[in-house]
Amino acid sequence: MPDLGKYADAVLSAYGVSSLLLLLLVIFTLRKGRAARQALEDVEKRSKTNG
Amino acid sequence: MSLWEYANPVRFLNLSARVLPVFWGLAVACLIVGLIWGFFFTPDDFRQGSTVKIIYLHVPSAMMAINAWVMMLVASLIWLVRRHHVSALAAKAAAPVGVVMTLIALFTGAIWGQPMWGTWWAWDPRLTSFLILFLFYLGYIALWEAIEDPDTAADLTSVLCLVGSVFAVLSRYAVNFWNQGLHQGASLSLDKEENVADVFYIPLLVCIAGFVLLFIALVLYRTGTEIRLRRTRALQAREGRA
Numbered sequence: 001m002p003d004l005g006k007y008a009d010a011v012l013s014a015y016g017v018s019s020l021l022l023l024l025l026v027i028f029t030l031r032k033g034r035a036a037r038q039a040l041e042d043v044e045k046r047s048k049t050n051g
Numbered sequence: 052m053s054l055w056e057y058a059n060p061v062r063f064l065n066l067s068a069r070v071l072p073v074f075w076g077l078a079v080a081c082l083i084v085g086l087i088w089g090f091f092f093t094p095d096d097f098r099q100g101s102t103v104k105i106i107y108l109h110v111p112s113a114m115m116a117i118n119a120w121v122m123m124l125v126a127s128l129i130w131l132v133r134r135h136h137v138s139a140l141a142a143k144a145a146a147p148v149g150v151v152m153t154l155i156a157l158f159t160g161a162i163w164g165q166p167m168w169g170t171w172w173a174w175d176p177r178l179t180s181f182l183i184l185f186l187f188y189l190g191y192i193a194l195w196e197a198i199e200d201p202d203t204a205a206d207l208t209s210v211l212c213l214v215g216s217v218f219a220v221l222s223r224y225a226v227n228f229w230n231q232g233l234h235q236g237a238s239l240s241l242d243k244e245e246n247v248a249d250v251f252y253i254p255l256l257v258c259i260a261g262f263v264l265l266f267i268a269l270v271l272y273r274t275g276t277e278i279r280l281r282r283t284r285a286l287q288a289r290e291g292r293a
Contacts, residue, residue: 002091004101007166011104014162015090018108018155022265025151029273036279043286050293 058135060278067271074268081261088254096251105163106247107255111262113156113222116184119149119266120212120219123191127209137274139205140281142212143195144273148266150188157181177234180221187215201281 004011057063089107096103126142129135160178161171172178191211198204246252 002101004104005095007101010162010166011101014105014108014159015086017158018112021151021155021158025148025269029147029269029276033272033276036276036283040279040283040286043283043290047286047290050290 055133055135058133058137060137060282063137064275064278067275071268071271074264074271078261078264078268081257081264085254085257085259085261089251089258093250093254099167102163102166103251105159106251107258109156109159109163110255111259112152112159113181114259115262115266116149116153116156116181117219117223118263119145119152120184120188120215122270123149123212124216124219127212130205131209136205136281137278139201139209140277141270141274142208143205144277145266145270146188146192146195148269148273150185150192152262152266153181153185153188157185175234177222180218184215184218184222187211187218191215201284 057066086107090104093104095101123142123145126138126145129138130142157178160181164173165171191208194208194211195204198207247255
């Protein structure tokens with residue numbers, strides 16, 4: 001760990017919050033993508049069954 | 052082969068399925084290498100101390116906040132002129148990515164500004180235009196959600212995107228237009244005298260590449276999601292009529 005001196009709080013909070021925001025963005029993106037894929041598969045299966 | 056072929060949703064999905072693993076992999080690699088290099092292996096600045104390490108988040112996110120809006124502008128213009136649904140959906144898909152980039156730029160800017168300027172916030176031209184850009188992003192997302200008919204939503208959000216482009220440009224060039232305020236000029240410049248020192252420059256370039264690649268991966272993936280949601284709604288509507 002580098003010595004961040006008196007600015008440690010500022011630097012660490014910048015990295016912490018930014019990493020969290022990016023991680024949440026990726027997680028929500030992947031979750032929404034999976035849900036959309038599943039919903040489309042269900043509707044396509046239903047429409048094939050119903051002709 | 053023409054670029055317009057990828058306006059076909061099936062072709063777009065096939066292409067994105069092929070290239071997405073590459074973009075995800077490169078984005079993660081560049082971000083890990085760039086941020087670890089910048090955080091652990093670069094020296095403190097003689098004036099700014101260790102706060103200079105915030106540059107590896109602040110500059111790439113600010114760049115992407117503006118570039119995401121520019122990408123949305125291009126996609127919106129394509130929708131308005133050629134009526135390709137994929138381009139309208141790509142603009143919609145990019146907005147939440149842009150809003151997160153803007154939020155990171157504003158947050159890291161405030162955190163950096165406090166010890167350097169003695170204040171978290173100032174009504175400086177660049178900061179203010181960035182805040183307005185953030186509000187435009189929120190308005191753009193809200194407008195998409197508020198309008199039920201997707202084509203009308205795409206039309207109106209495209210017009211909003213054109214108007215907001217003024218602030219995207221102002222965010223980039225505000226420092227040059229108004230020679231006042233706390234914010235410094237561009238960190239990256241073709242003029243070697245104005246550029247940041249090489250020891251900070253190379254890891255910064257790696258971080259910028261990481262943010263660009265992450266943006267591309269997220270927008271490709273999210274556009275695919277929007278295409279699937281649109282197809283699902285169309286099939287459900289057909290079921291409802293049957």
